[in-house]
Amino acid sequence: MSTVALNRPARVAGRAASVLVALALIALAATLLALQEQFRDVEARVAAFLMDPFVHGRTAPAGSIVWFGLGTQQVTGFQITTLCSTVILVTPLLAAAGLMLLVRPLALGRVLVGLAIGTGIVTLCNLLRYGFAAIAMQTWGSDGFELVHRYLGSLLVIAGFIAAVILLLRFATMRSTPQRGRHS
Amino acid sequence: MTASESLQALAFVMLVIFLSYVCMILVPFLRRKRDEDGDPAAFAWHVFVPCRDEEAVIEDTLDRLVTDFPLAHVWIVDDHSTDATAELVSMRASADARIHLVRRRLPEARQGKGAALNAAYRALNGWLPADADRDHTVIVVVDADGQLAPNALHQAAGPRAFGDPTTGAAQAAVWMSNRNDDRPIPGARGLRQWWGHYLVRMQDIEFRTTIAAMQCLRGHTLSVGLGGNGQFTRLATLDAIAGAADTPWHGSLLEDYELGIHVMLAGFRNVYLHDTHVAQEALPFTGKLLTQRTRWCQGGMQCTKYLSQIFFSRNFTNAGAIEAAYFMLMPFLQLAGTVLWPLVFLISAAQGAIAPGGLETWLATTAWVVPLMLLTGVLPFALWALIYWKRDERRGSILTALGWAVGYWLYMYQSYVVVIRAFVRLVLGRNGWSKTKRIAEYAPQSAAPAAAPQLEVVR
Numbered sequence: 001m002s003t004v005a006l007n008r009p010a011r012v013a014g015r016a017a018s019v020l021v022a023l024a025l026i027a028l029a030a031t032l033l034a035l036q037e038q039f040r041d042v043e044a045r046v047a048a049f050l051m052d053p054f055v056h057g058r059t060a061p062a063g064s065i066v067w068f069g070l071g072t073q074q075v076t077g078f079q080i081t082t083l084c085s086t087v088i089l090v091t092p093l094l095a096a097a098g099l100m101l102l103v104r105p106l107a108l109g110r111v112l113v114g115l116a117i118g119t120g121i122v123t124l125c126n127l128l129r130y131g132f133a134a135i136a137m138q139t140w141g142s143d144g145f146e147l148v149h150r151y152l153g154s155l156l157v158i159a160g161f162i163a164a165v166i167l168l169l170r171f172a173t174m175r176s177t178p179q180r181g182r183h184s
Numbered sequence: 185m186t187a188s189e190s191l192q193a194l195a196f197v198m199l200v201i202f203l204s205y206v207c208m209i210l211v212p213f214l215r216r217k218r219d220e221d222g223d224p225a226a227f228a229w230h231v232f233v234p235c236r237d238e239e240a241v242i243e244d245t246l247d248r249l250v251t252d253f254p255l256a257h258v259w260i261v262d263d264h265s266t267d268a269t270a271e272l273v274s275m276r277a278s279a280d281a282r283i284h285l286v287r288r289r290l291p292e293a294r295q296g297k298g299a300a301l302n303a304a305y306r307a308l309n310g311w312l313p314a315d316a317d318r319d320h321t322v323i324v325v326v327d328a329d330g331q332l333a334p335n336a337l338h339q340a341a342g343p344r345a346f347g348d349p350t351t352g353a354a355q356a357a358v359w360m361s362n363r364n365d366d367r368p369i370p371g372a373r374g375l376r377q378w379w380g381h382y383l384v385r386m387q388d389i390e391f392r393t394t395i396a397a398m399q400c401l402r403g404h405t406l407s408v409g410l411g412g413n414g415q416f417t418r419l420a421t422l423d424a425i426a427g428a429a430d431t432p433w434h435g436s437l438l439e440d441y442e443l444g445i446h447v448m449l450a451g452f453r454n455v456y457l458h459d460t461h462v463a464q465e466a467l468p469f470t471g472k473l474l475t476q477r478t479r480w481c482q483g484g485m486q487c488t489k490y491l492s493q494i495f496f497s498r499n500f501t502n503a504g505a506i507e508a509a510y511f512m513l514m515p516f517l518q519l520a521g522t523v524l525w526p527l528v529f530l531i532s533a534a535q536g537a538i539a540p541g542g543l544e545t546w547l548a549t550t551a552w553v554v555p556l557m558l559l560t561g562v563l564p565f566a567l568w569a570l571i572y573w574k575r576d577e578r579r580g581s582i583l584t585a586l587g588w589a590v591g592y593w594l595y596m597y598q599s600y601v602v603v604i605r606a607f608v609r610l611v612l613g614r615n616g617w618s619k620t621k622r623i624a625e626y627a628p629q630s631a632a633p634a635a636a637p638q639l640e641v642v643r
Contacts, residue, residue, distance in 0.1 A: 173503035
């Protein structure tokens with residue numbers, strides 16, 4: 001029995017696992033979109049928790065709104081809208097990873113590592129954007145909030161998203177060793 | 185999520201994918217190192233020049249090829265010209281054993297450039313001895329107005345190109361030969377001449393920066409695309425493709441890119457040669473330019489039929505398959521963009537109009553988008569012109585560079601017209617195209633005195 005014959009069942013099993021994971025990732029992306037309201041509530045809770053040590057007063061979530069400055073003279077809340085939510089950033093990464101796994105026999109582990117790093121980067125960037133916006137609001141008022149939320153925050157998120165896409169692709173396509181027809 | 189939010193989210197994701205792609209092509213382009221030369225004498229070189237009604241340029245092209253490349257044989261494929269192209273070449277061929285004329289007549293002729301190149305391939309096979317070393321024979325495709333740089337064969341023979349036995353094909357960089365011609369439209373004046381000059385400059389920027397950068401990325405993903413001019417292919421690779429798919433060149437409107445796909449599917453590498461080039465005429469006419477680009481775009485769309493083969497091929501790298509898929513799907517994404525971007529704007533404006541304060545308040549509150557648009561919608565195009573000015577054609581002051589940058593950003597909007605036209609033609613099944621005329625053919629009679637006496641001699 002040849003090596004190829006011995007490896008074939010393992011390869012088929014590996015491919016089947018990749019396809020299953022791919023379908024799961026695509027399903028997860030669709031689920032996130034469908035449940036984005038609930039996701040935003042969770043996101044508000046996480047954002048409130050993480051912002052708490054860095055802003056004046058206490059923070060508290062209420063639905064998709066993050067309140068900060070509680071216990072001080074200035075209590076402010078900002079709502080995490082659908083377009084501001086991390087869902088918009090994570091969903092395309094999940095779908096892209098799933099689609100790539102479906103169409104090419106990529107190394108599953110590497111794709112998942114790239115996806116984890118990419119997802120981590122966009123989540124961190126968006127949470128930083130929330131945090132900076134709250135700090136700017138308390139420090140410079142609504143002008144500071146506008147500047148950070150709209151300009152710097154948007155740039156941070158776009159840069160993070162670009163980095164995530166590139167890293168996902170980089171990890172997913174690493175160690176691709178083409179076989180070269182008659183020259184292989 | 186509302187429909188409006190969905191559209192805005194989709195637009196944002198498409199923007200980020202585009203910006204990611206720009207970053208991915210920019211970095212390898214800026215960091216690339218010069219390729220080493222090789223010894224052209226290690227190979228046999230055959231230059232194929234497909235021609236149809238090329239009397240205006242063919243003699244100059246022949247002169248350049250036989251002078252600059254004394255090792256090469258030149259095969260002119262006359263595709264049933266109605267002018268004196270065949271006669272001019274025939275005279276030259278009778279005086280120089282390195283010049284060959286492949287004559288095609290109707291009804292076989294005029295079946296496209298791919299068919300003409302296949303005819304040259306058959307003629308070469310008939311001419312070569314049976315024991316020819318086909319691994320060390322390279323076919324070069326040059327347009328009738330193409331000006332191959334004198335170092336082209338040295339670069340093509342280099343260790344990264346045909347010096348590497350896994351290399352099946354190579355593509356030289358493309359420059360515009362009339363880029364510094366202040367009067368690119370014969371006989372035109374004023375604004376028309378200025379516009380023609382602008383279009384020519386923009387095409388030079390496009391080929392020498394943006395397209396070159398895409399090719400540099402493909403050098404890493406091993407998915408370099410072949411163009412119709414300055415295209416090199418190992419004869420043994422063409423044999424392998426012909427063995428698997430009847431002929432080396434096929435029927436897509438983008439037969440050159442299609443050949444590149446076949447080379448990779450057959451298990452060979454395509455490489456990009458940025459340190460040599462082929463110069464060709466840029467089109468100074470809006471209508472002709474849009475027609476040419478529509479043909480290319482439609483051809484690219486036709487190549488999507490290879491997507492499944494690419495995805496299942498073990499000869500494509502994973503990165504190469506993804507890059508090729510993105511390239512082929514790009515026209516369709518752009519098509520979606522032609523609907524998406526205006527729709528997002530209109531919905532946003534409509535929402536502003538019905539909100540408290542009306543349009544005036546909406547305009548005031550959305551003004552923050554403008555700098556972001558400049559950064560994400562203008563800079564990714566404009567930066568190529570700045571790179572071009574700094575690295576390739578440092579002419580005039582920084583104001584010239586800034587003018588080119590704005591001009592290049594605006595020039596890129598032609599792609600929206602092109603992609604819509606290409607899609608409509610694709611849906612309607614319209615595949616016929618007339619050949620693009622050379623600029624010299626637009627010259628007033630008095631402006632082309634050199635051609636006339638020579639034609640009389642032939643006739």
